[in-house]
Amino acid sequence: MTYERDIIRRMAGYAPGEQPADTGVIKLNTNENPWPPSPHVVDALAAVGAESLRRYPSPSAAAFLGEAAALHGVSAEQLVATNGGDELLRLAITTFVPPGRPIAIAEPSYSLYPVLAAIHDSPVHRITLDDDWSLPGGFAEELNDANVPLTLLVNPHAPSGRLLDAATIATFASALKGVLLVDEAYVDFADPGHDVVSLIANHDNLMILRTLSKGYSLAGLRLGYGIGPADLIRPIAAKTRDSYSVDAVADRLGAAALADQETARASWIAVRRERQRLTETLRDRGFEVPDSEANFCLARVPADAPASAATLHAGLKADGILVRHFDTPRLRDHLRISVGTPEQNDALLESLRVQLNR
Amino acid sequence: MTYERDIIRRMAGYAPGEQPADTGVIKLNTNENPWPPSPHVVDALAAVGAESLRRYPSPSAAAFLGEAAALHGVSAEQLVATNGGDELLRLAITTFVPPGRPIAIAEPSYSLYPVLAAIHDSPVHRITLDDDWSLPGGFAEELNDANVPLTLLVNPHAPSGRLLDAATIATFASALKGVLLVDEAYVDFADPGHDVVSLIANHDNLMILRTLSKGYSLAGLRLGYGIGPADLIRPIAAKTRDSYSVDAVADRLGAAALADQETARASWIAVRRERQRLTETLRDRGFEVPDSEANFCLARVPADAPASAATLHAGLKADGILVRHFDTPRLRDHLRISVGTPEQNDALLESLRVQLNR
Numbered sequence: 001m002t003y004e005r006d007i008i009r010r011m012a013g014y015a016p017g018e019q020p021a022d023t024g025v026i027k028l029n030t031n032e033n034p035w036p037p038s039p040h041v042v043d044a045l046a047a048v049g050a051e052s053l054r055r056y057p058s059p060s061a062a063a064f065l066g067e068a069a070a071l072h073g074v075s076a077e078q079l080v081a082t083n084g085g086d087e088l089l090r091l092a093i094t095t096f097v098p099p100g101r102p103i104a105i106a107e108p109s110y111s112l113y114p115v116l117a118a119i120h121d122s123p124v125h126r127i128t129l130d131d132d133w134s135l136p137g138g139f140a141e142e143l144n145d146a147n148v149p150l151t152l153l154v155n156p157h158a159p160s161g162r163l164l165d166a167a168t169i170a171t172f173a174s175a176l177k178g179v180l181l182v183d184e185a186y187v188d189f190a191d192p193g194h195d196v197v198s199l200i201a202n203h204d205n206l207m208i209l210r211t212l213s214k215g216y217s218l219a220g221l222r223l224g225y226g227i228g229p230a231d232l233i234r235p236i237a238a239k240t241r242d243s244y245s246v247d248a249v250a251d252r253l254g255a256a257a258l259a260d261q262e263t264a265r266a267s268w269i270a271v272r273r274e275r276q277r278l279t280e281t282l283r284d285r286g287f288e289v290p291d292s293e294a295n296f297c298l299a300r301v302p303a304d305a306p307a308s309a310a311t312l313h314a315g316l317k318a319d320g321i322l323v324r325h326f327d328t329p330r331l332r333d334h335l336r337i338s339v340g341t342p343e344q345n346d347a348l349l350e351s352l353r354v355q356l357n358r
Numbered sequence: 359m360t361y362e363r364d365i366i367r368r369m370a371g372y373a374p375g376e377q378p379a380d381t382g383v384i385k386l387n388t389n390e391n392p393w394p395p396s397p398h399v400v401d402a403l404a405a406v407g408a409e410s411l412r413r414y415p416s417p418s419a420a421a422f423l424g425e426a427a428a429l430h431g432v433s434a435e436q437l438v439a440t441n442g443g444d445e446l447l448r449l450a451i452t453t454f455v456p457p458g459r460p461i462a463i464a465e466p467s468y469s470l471y472p473v474l475a476a477i478h479d480s481p482v483h484r485i486t487l488d489d490d491w492s493l494p495g496g497f498a499e500e501l502n503d504a505n506v507p508l509t510l511l512v513n514p515h516a517p518s519g520r521l522l523d524a525a526t527i528a529t530f531a532s533a534l535k536g537v538l539l540v541d542e543a544y545v546d547f548a549d550p551g552h553d554v555v556s557l558i559a560n561h562d563n564l565m566i567l568r569t570l571s572k573g574y575s576l577a578g579l580r581l582g583y584g585i586g587p588a589d590l591i592r593p594i595a596a597k598t599r600d601s602y603s604v605d606a607v608a609d610r611l612g613a614a615a616l617a618d619q620e621t622a623r624a625s626w627i628a629v630r631r632e633r634q635r636l637t638e639t640l641r642d643r644g645f646e647v648p649d650s651e652a653n654f655c656l657a658r659v660p661a662d663a664p665a666s667a668a669t670l671h672a673g674l675k676a677d678g679i680l681v682r683h684f685d686t687p688r689l690r691d692h693l694r695i696s697v698g699t700p701e702q703n704d705a706l707l708e709s710l711r712v713q714l715n716r
Contacts, residue, residue, distance in 0.1 A: 003454050003507070003537050003563060004593045013597035016417045023409060036408040045411075045607075048403060050394040051381060053578045053611070056571075059374045083441050083580075086600050094477060096361050099457055112601060119452060119598055149361070179361050205361060219414045220606030222441075235362045239371035240477055242444050243470060248578030249403075249607050253411070 011118040014111065017324055026347055028338040029322040030219070031158075031186070031296050035267035035341070037217040037257060044256035048249055057248035060237065064246070064254040068225055071258050072197050077230040080237040081254070083245045085185055085211035085224030086112060089152065092207065092226075093120050094240045096150045096179045104143050104151040106135065108159065108330055110183065113152050133160040133290060140175035151176060154183040156190055159326070159336045161292025166196050173203040179232065181207045186294035188215025188268050189275070194293075197227055204229050214295060216257040216264050223250045271295045275339045281349055285358055296338045307355055309333050319351040369476040372469065375682055384705055386696040387680035388577070389516075389544070389654050393625035393699070395575040396618035399611050406607055415606035418595065422604070422612040426583055429616050430555050435588040438595040439612070441603045443543055443569035443582030444470060447510065450565065450584075451478050452598045454508045454537045462501050462509040464493065466517065466688055468541065471510050491518040491648060498533035509534060512541040514548055517684070517694045519650025524554050531561040537590065539565045544652035546573025546622065547629050552651075555585055562587050572653060574615040574622050581608045629653045633697045639707055643716055654696045665713055667691050677709040 002009065017030035061081035069076050082088040089112065097103055099121040105113045107126040117124045125146055127139045143151060153172070156163045173180045180203075182196055187210070200206050207228035213219040223246065226233060246254075257264070278297050279289045286302035301309045313325040313335060321344075324336040337348065360367060375388035419439035427434050440446040447470065455461055457479040463471045465484040475482045483504055485497045501509060511530070514521045531538045538561075540554055545568070558564050565586035571577040581604065584591060604612075615622070636655050637647045644660035659667045671683040671693060679702075682694040695706065 001562060003590060005454060005456050007456075008453055008593050008597055011597060014601050016414070016601055019414050019417060021416075021420075027413070030414055032413055035412075037411050041411065042408050045406060046404060050400050050575075053395050053399065053403075054393075054575045055385065055390055056374070056377050056388055056577045057580070058379075059377060062379075083600065083605075084602060086602070090600060095366055096363065098363050098365075099479070115597075121457075204359060213414075217408075217412045219602075220411045222415070222602060222605040232361060235366050239366055239369060239473075242441065242448060243372050243374055244442060244444070244577075244580060247441075247580040247605070247608065250605065 007118065007121045011115070014115040018322055020322070024320065026321040026340065026344045028340050028344065028348060029324045031214060031294070031338045032219050033214055033217040033267055033271065033295065034339065034344060035217055035270060038260035038263040040256045040260045041218070041253050044252050045249070048252060052248045052252075055248070057244055057246065057251055059244055061246040061251040061254070064223070064251045064258070067255040067258040072227060074197070074200070074227060075230070078200065078227060078233055080226045080233050080241065081246045082224045082226065082241065084213065084222040085183070085209045087241075087245060088209050088224055088226045089113070089181070089183070090116055091236045091240050092150060092179065092181050093117065093122070095235050097122055098149070102146055102148050104148045106153060106157070108326070108328065109154050110158050111326070133157055133162045135164070140172055144177045149178040151178060151180050152183060153180065154185065156186045156292070156294040158186065158294065159296070159298045159331065159334070160290045161294040161296060161298060162290055163190050163194065163293035166194060166199060169196050170199050170203065173199065173206040176205065179205050179207060181209060183209045185209065185211050186214055188264065189271050189295045190293040191272070200228050204231065207232050212254055212257055215268065217267065218253065218257055221250050221253055223254045271339050274342060274345055278337065278339060278345055285352070285356065296336055298334050298336050300334050305356055309335050312352065312355055315355045316348065316351050319347070321348055321351055323348070365476065365479050369473070372473040376680055378680070382678065384679040384698065384702045386698050386702065386706060387682045389572060389652075389696045390577050391572055391575040391625055391629065391653065392697065392702060393575055393628060396615055396621040398614045398618045399576070402610050402614035403607070406610060410606045410610070413606070415602055415604065415609055417602055419604040419609040419612070422581070422609045422616070425613040425616040429619075430585060432555070432558070432585060433588070436558065436585060436591055438584045438591050438599065439604045440582045440584065440599065442571065442580040443541070443567045445599075445603060446567050446582055446584045447471070447539070447541070448474055449594045449598050450508060450537065450539050451475070451480070453593050455480055456507070460504055460506050462506045464511060464515070466684070466686065467512050468516050469684070491515055491520045493522070498530055502535045507536040509536060509538050510541060511538065512543065514544045514650065514652040516544065516652065517654065517656045517689065517692070518648045519652040519654060519656060520648055521548050521552065521651035524552060524557060527554050528557050528561065531557065531564045534563065537563045537565060539567060541567045543567065543569050544572055546626050547633070547653045548651040549630070558585060558587050562589065565590050570612055570615055573626065575625065576611065576615060579608050579611055581612045629697050632700060632703055636695065636697060636703055636707075643710070643714065654694055656692050656694050658692050663714055667693050670710065670713055673713045674706065674709050677705070679706055679709055681706070
């Protein structure tokens with residue numbers, strides 16, 4: 001006898017990237033920041049006392065929200081802290097989408113989106129991206145015609161790294177009848193000057209997802225947040241979120257991380273520099289690599305290469321280097337490579353050179 | 359314009375107990391363990407390095423699951439780690455209950471249950487407890503007739519502390535057609551010898567919730583887990599749970615806490631001793647207090663007392679002592695008092711003595 005709901009039995013779960021226990025592996029497969037978190041975060045960890053562990057944490061993660069409000073120039077009512085950005089994605093679905101109504105996503109994008117939709121029993125309305133990974137014209141009208149209550153848009157785009165500018169996001173928010181959630185998981189690595197947060201003042205349907213997993217080197221901590229108009233944030237913060245979903249350690253360490261912008265910015269600058277080098281080197285060797293404003297590159301293996309993407313992926317792994325390969329029709333001949341330290345990127349490029357003999 | 363779903367707009371959120379920032383308050387309102395966590399937990403915290411924060415954690419919280427498997431004599435496939443026990447409650451609903459189908463709970467019990475049901479758009483099938491907080495006869499047949507896919511039963515019961523024995527739980531599991539989730543948040547404080555975990559071998563519909571918040575003094579860490587037959591655990595662990603819902607810090611500290619049974623058991627013994635003293639002293643003063651096997655007592659204020667429960671609650675707060683008062687018809691004349699240290703309990707009893715002049 002099975003007790004699972006039919007929709008759960010029929011669906012497949014999310015397949016996370018490999019997380020090896022061996023710390024000697026060069027891990028360029030799940031888009032961690034290759035640089036360590038702020039030393040102030042490590043200090044804050046040492047200062048967490050037994051009493052903070054014994055008691056329940058602040059229900060809202062007040063220390064963290066205070067820092068986030070100061071950083072973004074918004075009020076605490078325009079913010080909600082979550083157990084990683086992934087929790088905010090689920091909560092947006094729970095809060096804004098009646099089961100059965102469609103959720104719109106670009107195809108391809110973050111592979112968790114369709115899993116969350118399946119759990120919610122909502123069909124996925126896929127917007128097929130153009131060859132250059134841009135959104136096709138007229139997609140907003142198409143979504144409005146389909147009465148879509150929530151659109152999930154990762155920007156910079158995963159897995160291509162392509163960035164839509166703020167003016168384009170504003171146009172989409174104005175055009176869409178439902179909620180537009182812009183997943184800015186990778187936005188810290190975009191070239192300076194990009195700003196979508198200021199748009200929430202004029203768009204009552206716009207919510208922004210941020211995470212400390214990438215830009216602040218804290219993937220192990222599970223801390224994300226949402227920024228949006230207070231009316232969009234309130235039902236999530238006060239109703240649909242699990243009680244105490246952010247723990248006392250994340251509350252303090254997250255605050256310490258946001259307060260040290262200098263360390264984080266230095267890592268973003270280093271990632272941009274290496275991203276540029278990786279992109280140019282791979283292009284020189286015949287890979288097709290779109291301009292990325294994230295901390296990864298999507299590299300299309302040359303059609304005349306002596307090894308497929310899957311073979312290169314396995315060869316890299318044999319050399320102790322993990323990258324991501326998605327076995328889907330559109331991505332099968334690509335590798336998604338997180339930008340590592342110069343030494344890690346050198347090792348990656350050398351392994352590819354030996355495998356491809358160029 | 360509002361973007362909330364109708365059911366979310368109509369519902370009220372969960373009201374957590376007060377979590378004051380002031381650590382001088384005597385906090386007997388949210389059932390924390392009054393004794394500190396294991397020193398090995400504090401050591402494990404100090405040993406969490408920057409690299410563990412930078413990388414994604416183990417998707418399954420493997421270190422913690424290994425300790426839990428050893429402790430309970432079950433396999434890792436019979437366990438799932440969650441972001442506090444509260445996440446497991448939500449996941450059981452998501453996994454086993456089609457929206458609209460009823461969720462059964464005892465009334466009164468944990469006030470989060472109906473909130474989770476409301477978010478899921480499921481009606482609550484309430485089983486009204488008898489005057490002595492026991493379950494009425496024939497309730498299993500009633501739930502089967504109503505085609506209830508999930509029953510949530512907190513044992514020891516909250517807020518009374520009453521414990522159903524394992525044989526009774528076995529009878530319920532056999533009688534119920536749906537899943538029975540036994541919420542053992544407080545079970546560590548029950549008198550030794552109580553064992554429901556061994557029942558999962560013979561009941562394919564029985565899941566047990568455990569948490570480190572109470573018995574292991576780690577409410578700030580947010581770590582709970584489920585124990586059940588592999589077929590019940592699998593869809594939660596592999597499909598419905600958020601990716602990486604347990605962070606790297608909780609994985610390590612939780613493992614350290616379970617590994618140090620000695621420290622935890624010493625706190626349980628101390629709590630039982632003070633629970634007994636608190637119960638007897640309150641009874642001597644005319645309060646009605648059921649036998650509790652949890653780390654709290656439910657005290658009914660004598661009808662002839664010069665102050666109501668609400669007044670006493672406010673008077674205690676004025677004295678720097680927080681307890682919980684539920685303003686519902688059945689609980690309005692009660693106080694739920696977490697068992698504190700001897701000094702904290704002395705302060706509570708003295709404040710009540712002064713207020714009641716007895």
